[in-house]
Amino acid sequence: MSFSKDVKEELSNQINSARHCQIAEVAAIISLCGRISISVRDEYMIKIHSENLTVVRKFQNLLIAAFHVRPEIIVRQKKYERNIVQTSELRSDMEETLKKGNIYIAIVKQSDIAKNILKATRLITEYGDIKENLSIVDNIVVQNTCCKRAFIRGSFISSGSISDPSKAYHFEIALPTRPKAVQLREMLKVFGIEAKIVQRKRYFVVYLKEGSQIVDLLNVMEAHIALMNLENVRILKEMRNSINRQVNCETANINKTVAAASKQVEDILFIKELIGFGELDEGLEEIATLRLAHPEASLKELGQLLSVPIGKSGVNHRLRKLSIIADNLREHKEEKL
Known part of the structure; x- marks a missing residue:
């Protein structure tokens, strides 16, 4: 089962x-995946269509709790457009036997009950007219903060998805109109959540x-x-990222140290080959000899190997002097050529 499904x-x-x-x-479920029909005899009927069994089951449980009504459930095969299950009860264990690729429909056929539900959710006017696009914009049923939570929950169940957090962070809810999308975004702002809208x-x-x-x-x-579960994944990912950053940093430092040591050895060998160490002062000769003997040693380690130990900065200063001498010798050699 995917994280979104969980x-x-x-x-x-x-x-x-x-x-x-x-x-x-x-109201959220009807607004996002519901259809309302009114017959010529002014009889109302509510239908909830979804490819997700969870949506229809939640709608059923909400109607039972809020209105003591159990809708009729139809499961229709998309390919053949024929009913394969018709029942008044939809249980979670049915999901094991129902095939994927079906359309699940919950129907409230009793006109008076359907009308009461629509009035309670404010999806029809006081005159019984259906609001345009089943809009709940400025709807009184979502004025309370707790009801906003419920509406957001219903919206996600109806048409939302969330990526597996171990792969990427992405949460979305698809809405049929911009006003509905703007309204949902404004609801999320109430809880300090800054969402964005994109047309797809x-x-x-x-x-x-x-x-x-x-x-x-x-x-x-x-x-x-x-x-x-998401927080556990985030902690694990942050630990891995932290370790990777640390390893990358240490690797970069090692590479930098190795490159610097190689250049120092190259300069010292050039000096030795061209003029020898005899013209160097005692301190430079000693550090040059030690660097050739210990090419992988750090500056600190080289400093401790000296007859009179010095710190990293002192070692670095002497090696830089050797580098300058080598560069000057190269210039003089090129001029003679």
Whole structure:
């Protein structure tokens, strides 16, 4: 099971005890993947369509909790467009037997019940008219902070996804209209979460790419198990990155030291070959001899090997002098040529 599916599974098993929060979550599901039909006899019907069984199961459980209604469930094969299951109860264990690639539909056929649900979620006007695009923008059911949490949770279950955090940090919810996307982004701001919006084909995607922001959002949706799992992955990734940075830094330092030592040996050998060490003062001759004898030694180690030990800066100063002498000798040699 993917990480995204794990999060939705955890959220689908949560039913808030407050009815107003249950209604807010129902409003999100209907708004994002619901269809409402009104017959010529003014009879209402609600349909929830999803390729994700979790969405329909959560919608069913919310209706039972908030309205004491159990919707009819239909499972339809996408390829043949025929019903393979029709039941009044959708259980989590059914997911093992239902095939992938199906469409899951929850239907509330009773007109009076459907109308009551739509009135409670404020998705129809007081005159019974359906709000444009089932919009919940400025809807009173999401005025409370707790109801905003529920609405965000319902939105994610309906049309959201989250990447495996061990590979990348990416959270998104796809919405059918820009106003809905803007509204969701503003809801997230209430909790200090700065999301962005991008248009992808006919959808407007509200997304996050920062691990810390995704952790905060999981906390807002009350997906605490998923939050802990993501934090464990983040800690492991940060430890690996820290170790890699340290190793890279140490490797770079080693390479730098080796390159510097090679250049020093090259300069000293050039001096020795051209004029010998006889014209060098005692300190330079001693450090030159030690460097040739110990090409892999650090500056500190070379300093301790001297007859009168000196520090790293003193050793570095003498080796730089040798480098200058070698460069001057090279220039004089080139001039003669």
